[in-house]
Amino acid sequence: MTSMRADAVRNRDLVLATARRAMAEGDMSLQLNDLARRAGIGVGTVYRHFPTRRALLESLAEPAFTALLDDARVASLREDAWTGLRQILRTLLVQQLSDPAFTEVISTSPALDASPDTTSHREAFADLAQAVLERARQAGALRLDLTPDDLHHLVCGTAFALRLTPDPNACLDRYLQVLFDGIRTTA
Incomplete structure (x- = not known):
């Protein structure tokens, strides 16, 4: 793979920064022509x-995926499987709240992925999450009827619910505890 010229790197970074500002302002449309205008560069660029x-x-x-994978690797090494599962689900939720x-x-x-890197990140996360999930299941900490897809949907739903609150960070741990209580096996 060839490296980009310095001006190409600057332009790419400028587009990303402009897109981040647009998202911070609540504009998720990310229309490429508009971003070019806002960044002061050509549409072709x-x-x-x-x-x-x-x-x-x-x-x-990409940065959120990297952080998620780093934390999932740490979670997969936790001695206590339940702690690892809690960590992985919390990180997934926090990344969703912090990065639209x-x-x-x-x-x-994944069929919509534009880049094989994104698909690779998904697969790496799925593998790590599945390993943690299986360990928690084998330890008797996780309900047996839950699939990885169930957990993914529950975390996405929790993220959606948190975004409806005036202060998601203030409710984060309480909502997570409700989620954890619901997925844990009962004694």
Whole structure:
């Protein structure tokens, strides 16, 4: 793989920064023509780096995926499987709350992925999460009827519910505890 010229790197970073500002302002449309105008660069330059809105979203979500995978690796090494499962689900939820691009990418089908890197991140996370899930199940801590998809949907639903509150961070731990209480086996 060849490295990009310095000006190409600057332009790519400028588009990403402009897109992040647009999202922070509540504009999730991320129309590439508008981003080019806001960044003060040519439309062709934007499309050269990000041929589709989805490609841009995945690039914006990359840091969140990296953080999620790093934390999932740590969680998978926890001696106590329940602690590892709690960690992995909490990290997934926090990343969704803090990064709208990540939320959109992680909550859609892998069939929509524009980049093989995104699909690879999903698969790596799924493998780590499955290992933690199995350990928690074998330890008798996790309900047997829950699938990885169930847990993913429950976390996405919790993220949605938290975004409806005036202060998601203030409710985060309480909502997580309700989720954990619901998925844990009863004595």
